Amino acid sequence: MSNPWPYPGSRWWKFDFHTHTPASLDTRAWQLAVDTPDEVTPEKWLLRYMAAEVDCVAITDHNSGAWIDQLKNAYSSMKTHNEAGSGPTGFRPLHIFPGVELSVQGGFHLLAIFSPKASTSDIDSLLGSVGYGGTKGDSDAVTSKGAAEVIQLVLDADGIVIPAHADEISGLLAVIEGTKKSALAAGTLKQILEIDDILAMEWRDDGSPLPSEYDRSKRSWARVIGSDCHNFKGTIVPGYRFTWIKMATPTLEGLRLALLDGNDTSVRRSYEPGPFHPFDTPQNFITRIEIINARYMGNKKGGEEILLTPFYNAIIGGRGTGKSTVIHAVRIAYNRDSELDKLPLESEPRKQFTQFKKEPKDRNGDGALRSDTEINIEMLREGIPHRLSWSATTKKTTVFARSVSGVWEATSSQALGADRFPIRLYSQGQIAAMAGGSRRALLEVIDEAASIGGLKRSLEDAQNEYYAKRSTIRALNTKLADQPEAERRLEDIDRKLEAFTELHHADALKKHQIAARQQQQLESTREHLRSLADDIQQFAEGVQALDWEDDLFHAEIDKDALAWRDDATLVIESAKSSLSKVSEQVLASSESLEHSPLLSSWIGRLQIAASGYAAFKEALAANGVTDPDHFGNLVEERESVVEELKQHKDNQEKHNTLTEESEKIFLSVSSSRKAITKARQSFLQEHLTGNNFVDITVVPYGDDPRTIEIDIRSLLGLEDQLFQQDILQFEDGKSPAGLAYEIASSVDKEAALQRAKERLKVIDGFGGHFRNHLQKKTETQKDWLDRLRCWFPEDDLRISYSRSGDGKSFTSIEQGSPGQRAAALMAFLLAFGDEPLILDQPEDDLDNHLIYELVVQQIKKNKLRRQLIIVTHNANIVVNGDAEIVNALEFNGQCYVKRKGALQEQEVRTEVCHIMEGGPDAFKKRWARLGRSL
Template sequence: MVNNSGSEWRKWDFHVHTPYSILNNNYGFDPYTDVDEKKFDEFVQKLFLKALECNIQAIGITDYFVIDGYKRIKECYLECPAKMETLFPNEEIRKQVEKIYIFPNIEVRLNTFVGEKANAVNYHIIFSDSLSAQIIEENFLHRLTFQQDAGDDKPLTKYNIEEYGKSIRENNGNKGSDFLIGLKHVTVSSENILEILRSNAFGGKYFITVPVDEDLSAISWKGRDYSSRKNIYQQCHFYMTSNAGTASWALANVEKEERIREFGSIKPCIWGSDAHEYKRMFKPADNKYCWIKAEPTFDGLRQILYEPEARVCIQKEVPDSKKDYLVIDSVEIVHDDFFKQVIPLNSGLNTIIGGRSSGKSILLGCIARLCGSEKMIKEQNQEYDSYIDDIVSKSALYWKDGLEPQKRKIDFFPQGYIIDFASKNKGENQRKELIEPLLREEQQYCDGLDVLQDFYSTHTGILHTQYSRFCVLRQECRELKEKLDGYGSKAGIESEIHKIENQIKALRETMTDKLDEAQEKLFEAQKLEIATLEYQIEKANEDIRRLQFPSVRDVFSDVALDIDGVSESVMVLVDDAFKAVVDTSSKEWILRLDGIIGELKDKVTVARNSINSIKSDSNFVKAERLFEKNKEYQDLSKSLSEEQGKMKLIIDTEQILTDKIIQTGQCLQELVDKHVEFYQKDKEFCDMVNMQHGDISITARLTFKSEIYQGLVESYFHGRAKNNYGIFDYHFTDLQTYKKHIKTVMNNLLCEKCQYTLKRSTTIDKVAEELITQNFFSIEYDIQYQGDNLNSMSEGKKSFVILRLLLDFSKNNYPILIDQPEDDLDNRAIYHELVQYLRDKKGVRQIILVTHNPNIVVGADAEEVIVANQNGIHNENPESKKFCYRTGALEESFNNEKQECILYQYGIREHVCEILEGGKDAFRIREQKYNLSE
């Protein structure tokens, strides 16, 4: 028995007439009268070759009131190997033809007449191929009756139809064969049909369908014939229509319970080409093909009753839209412990079932490892992981796109992974590991996180640099204060200057040869101007000296560029561009720097020229010569200049100190402003985050990390000191009060005398720098599910929400592998949500999961079931290998105990019921979901 990938989307055509449909036969011959067998051979050839050409895998062989066409195809062709070999000599084509599923579709007309033309309603009965044509003919068709004359009911046999036609032709003169005339007038009752079908012979082996958009639609739901239309609708298992509006109405998405009460069940819709000629074969109107996701069997068809929304679709293209490169096609396990086999996989939901230690998780782990997952298959079980690695070393995995086996991304959740993840992700870094990778899939959030990361990486450095600048300014203030202290008392120097000035004044009054008052004032001004110019020359020369330091001139030599995540080839281009910019900037810098130095030298030259000009002035020369002759005057004048020089130094230094103090205060304010930028940047990001997917939402909020703040305080501040109470008792309320608090703490720390009591091993600078450069804020994420916060949920419910987060908020569509997800759930309601979630998710992503719960397998309508078995007594595997697997669809059902291997003794349905506790109940619930009674 060959493994298969279960329920796949396949094209079915429910409505292809044979030449035996003589009411409307455009095939060019009448099989009832034409004895040339080759014409029917041609029909059979074209029927199957066109089916292969159109990729049709199931055909409803249709005729009016008879089963002759189906019977002849089945008995004279498909069951006759020699005939098939003659018609299809190519063995490969013949095998494909023999795989096409055909089933009888008998079309009758009811004695219910509708519309202005009083047309009879068309009514189709689809039979299981397990019933022979003879049984259908004798036990159904021949037991039906039609009314030939009032009160004269005749069995629906070919002879009686011909007699009826003959009678009509004799009375009315109609043209055509007696059989044709009879068929045109024969009608039957739906009550008669149902009475026969509901007998034991046909129980569960038939389906009824009507083309609801033909004559039946002429009956108003509000008219007097409403009950007739309703009764026919109730009798149907399916509706035959390609109208999207009718199909939507039939599924009753918003009123299922009401529709079930009125019509007995939810009705899926089917369609066919209604071909009466070769050119219409398998060419439905508007190319609306009927796709059914099931095995091409009668039981496969039955699945659309249980899953009317998911198992049937009428459209041009195949409903499965998954990309081939995102679907695992098969895995081949090669190992001494395993029966060598290829395990095909479905693009939808694949469930792996089996008894204890049957190799379920091993298979899933092998698939995960072959895809490239490096997660531990079983937590803290290195031996198990090594066993998996040994298996996959010779095994292979194939993707549906047909490219060479290769590792690709998957989402893999080993057993217990989700609940372990849920229990571990608590505390300060709440869910960051979970949420931020999901945020990065949205460009705006990805950009926002990148901005934050760049900000964090640079801003702390900026704060440290700013604090270093603050320390330099503060040290310069201290040095200036020390200089002022070294210059002496400002008041004492002022007093000494007044004293000397009075002495010089008294001496001048005794001098015979002296300057007049105007000349003396000019001389004093000239001396002051020379002193000022000499000071300017001194400062300019100092500036020139400093600007010529190598550290200033070569400032660009140490500039480096470091960018993470950029490819090597791009980085080469970036480096070249950066070096070019640095080289240009360096040359420009030297050029401008030399220009500034030149300007300073010019100022020195101008100042010296000015001094020379003053010293050559006649008044200055006269005064200098006059005062040089008086020794006492010279001494006093020299002392006055010295004291005035000291005073000028004090005044200049005081001004510099004042400026430095202002700069220091501004620097501290900038530090505080930059420090709170942590809050502002984080808050901007938090306000931006608002992700919603269905009933799950993710938002961000900013929190103050009290434990980090208190930890810093307790590390450096003495806890018993009363002057420390304010810093120990702080609680964050808002940004403004926090900013005020930080500034107060910094001021109290860094004032001339620290206002706090620090621990002995602590320095003020260490505390201040760590305080001002530390980010005390944290972004935390809130996850809401149906109005509840994740933190308030039980571990099981939390696990389900986290699973949904990982899958729903991800834009990735690569395969999902889960090992026993039900183990992580602790609530029945949440479990049912998981089933519904799997049903929804499998439409967009391939899912492979291990489970021991039948409701996941059956309730989620798994497209493929993989049965795992470990060799043992009464559980033999082929070649007695330890592990073996069999795959198939849920609808596969049989019992063949003659097979030696347990896996091949039963169909998939039987294995599900046997292995999984509650399997039978799960099937029963599924089959009654949309139906009052089967």
């Protein structure tokens, strides 16, 4: 790795487990180059491995450790010169693990790898103890001690044993070609397989068969590879083959733990198929948690900080050491209080968090915060450093991003939603509550994980659009309510006008009306002609030739362009002149039309109509109508009523259109609601198929009457206990009754829900008090029926678990113990997601076998794709889960981080043993993986 790894805890290192130097006599090219310019010196040898970006090398010459001290001395000198600025070109850190390739009695080769502190003399001592009497650097003899004894002697010397090229010639697990029969004496192999402390084997070809004895032994040694480089020519050179090893720092203990974890978890050979990016990190992960001036934590200068790896972080400590403070602080900074609000008020997680958030009023008061408490969470979000800073003063979180110059700057958006800052945070009590009666909280988790927020917004948008359409329809209904009265008024006016026309010269009246309208049309045309001439003249006056810039064109050089401009000006002036003439012509013509003889006969008809109308008025007066305008009022009133009815017609058309549109929108509401259920079902099917612990299915609209009752009461705005006989009633010796039960117990939920809505709409079959309530609601809340129609009970979850944890005999979770219920839910919560996951004491209520088979195994899978932060008291979770970093908390007047580091570090292991159950003795017996020096 060219760039330094910036995070604490374990990381991947490129490890070559099998190398040779000129100390191995079968390195012919190197032997021939001795005392020549091409001679391979320790410095040259080291630089070749540095150039291949190898981080760790095991020096495994044939039955020799002669070059170990030479390489260590050369490296020390190179490092010193590099630190002084005069190091060789290409220098990079390289960790040397002394070792040897032993030729063992029985005819196989064995790699023995020791601590970087070991020396040539240590290898010589080993060669003596195993009884190797051949030539050092050669394989012309084997150990006088038997294979099992040789292995035990290496282990007693605190070495790691790895059978070399185990699947090939001179390999421990080589088989007779075409069979699974061991090429090594079966008795010898069986004896070796009985040794517990062999951790790994060098295995070159995964297509090679394993001997039957190995299969029967149930061993699962890690598979590693080395270059087995004997010269720097050809293909088998440094970097040709290697193994990625995950450890904090290159030590023997770190290597031992990695090999115990095995392949895929902490070991991966360079040529294994599939993409592998050892320094890739999750898209989102927390790098630092800082607590300042809390009541019991962070009161020292600078506060208290916890540094985190992108992978698995274990937080341990006794009671009262601040573990819960860390978890609660993260919840506050991320503004995830609402996740606990889904739990019952009396649930322990909710009560604890509510109490934690308080600021104590006095010395003995409840609360863990102070008025000046600050919480800072730093993270990498899609590669960009972000910081969430919560202040007790403002009671809110401010979002910062680090600028290019390294300064924290508040972001333009201060949104803290799960889509922007995803995180999963669960306590065991929270999990237990969700496994019990708080399935709605679990449903929220599913919706967030399945990204159902978009579907919910679509549903809400469709509902709001439906409500808006229905509101407009109700407004139109109000207006249309006047239509019958307008129609009656028109009939009355028409009846009067009909009598008028029949009795009082209808023909004269009709001619007068026509003449009046004709005269109006004529006057409009006259006015149009007058204004037309003015419009044309104004347009003509606006026509102007464009000015050219002075001195831009030269009088002689550009005279052609200037001549063209003059021609263009003439065209424009001609157009202007023509328009002025047209204006004059229009004006003259309009004046001529004013006196046109064509109007004479028409004016005569107007005069006849006027005379007829005058006679009509005289007839009215003769018939006792003293107000000659009365008829005109009726005419005007009729026109007004006709206009009103026209508006009613338009409104009716709008009403019909809106009604049709609202029905389409309602179908969208219904389909959006069904899409939510389908998305939930698809998500669960995708992530729980093959899960051996839990099965969860979605029940559309639910089948628990008590849960549906909550939805009905929420819809109606009713408190508990009211109208139980109508909504949900349980009586001893009787079947449940009420709307909620009818919906929950129906096989056809859609039909049952429709019947329930219809009953609420028409107020059918309910008790008197409930009928009165519904009647009042219908009268006072205009949108009540619309909201009723768009109402759907929430889905429910049917959770079952496997008693044996083998994917068989699934039983309803309600029949399980608290531990079984918690295990089932945890199996689900660990089955999906790539956001940071924080678990607070997941082992509570779980049996030991569930801790290992469920929690530990899921930790191993999860940390490959997401960051884990786990607070725990259980050594199994820390050790077998292979935490990349452990933060051990302590209390000494204040909570603080007493120790932090990887499991390979002696001080961290000691702290683990001190804090976690069983103490060092029990820990050694149960978790031998921590090594020999507890």
